[in-house]
Amino acid sequence: MDGTSQNPLDQLIDELRKLPGIGRKTAQRLAFFLLKMPAEEARGLAQAVLDVKERLRFCRWCNNISEEEVCRFCADPMRDRTRILVVEETSILFAIERTGEYKGLYHVLVGSLSPLDGRGPADIKAQSLLDRLKLGETKEVIIATNPTIEGEATAIYLTRLIKPTGVKVTRIAYGIPVGMDLEYADEVTLIKSLEGRRELA
Numbered sequence: 001m002d003g004t005s006q007n008p009l010d011q012l013i014d015e016l017r018k019l020p021g022i023g024r025k026t027a028q029r030l031a032f033f034l035l036k037m038p039a040e041e042a043r044g045l046a047q048a049v050l051d052v053k054e055r056l057r058f059c060r061w062c063n064n065i066s067e068e069e070v071c072r073f074c075a076d077p078m079r080d081r082t083r084i085l086v087v088e089e090t091s092i093l094f095a096i097e098r099t100g101e102y103k104g105l106y107h108v109l110v111g112s113l114s115p116l117d118g119r120g121p122a123d124i125k126a127q128s129l130l131d132r133l134k135l136g137e138t139k140e141v142i143i144a145t146n147p148t149i150e151g152e153a154t155a156i157y158l159t160r161l162i163k164p165t166g167v168k169v170t171r172i173a174y175g176i177p178v179g180m181d182l183e184y185a186d187e188v189t190l191i192k193s194l195e196g197r198r199e200l201a
């Protein structure tokens with residue numbers, strides 16, 4: 001494979017390599033696996049990818065992925081509407097939801113601040129969070145961004161943004177190793193980090 005001729009297999013490998021965490025070798029292994037897959041299964045996979053793009057959208061309130069205009073958490077009258085837990089990505093929302101310990105609302109930033117990579121405030125859904133706070137229901141914003149440089153920068157930025165509104169801002173801290181992606185934290189660690197949240201000055 002010299003990379004200049006784009007036969008279907010090379011093209012598939014190129015597309016797979018765009019996925020996070022997939023290097024050249026893994027992309028090749030997956031491509032050959034797909035090649036050997038029964039046509040019906042391959043079609044099912046392709047259709048699932050298309051369905052995600054065509055049928056899912058972002059919740060108008062919290063940016064969670066949803067089939068409806070408003071996601072099931074925002075639409076649920078049983079959720080505690082006085083709390084909003086802020087995460088970088090939907091995958092972390094699901095990780096926290098799996099613990100069963102959190103009953104409030106969420107807000108997905110769909111990214112984080114990274115001055116080094118040129119990702120600024122306009123690249124995260126922070127303004128829509130402020131708009132939600134203006135509705136006056138929120139008593140506490142729990143910032144659950146990742147314990148990485150980007151996550152910390154985002155937490156500091158959000159705190160400065162939210163403080164003037166008078167809403168309490170807390171940050172989960174307990175038991176999460178620095179540099180770890182929250183998506184991969186186990187449930188006990190996540191519960192502890194929620195319980196151990198501290199107010200941000």
Ligand SMILES: [Zn+2]
Pocket residue numbers: 059060061062063064070071072073074075
């Ligand atoms: Zn929502």
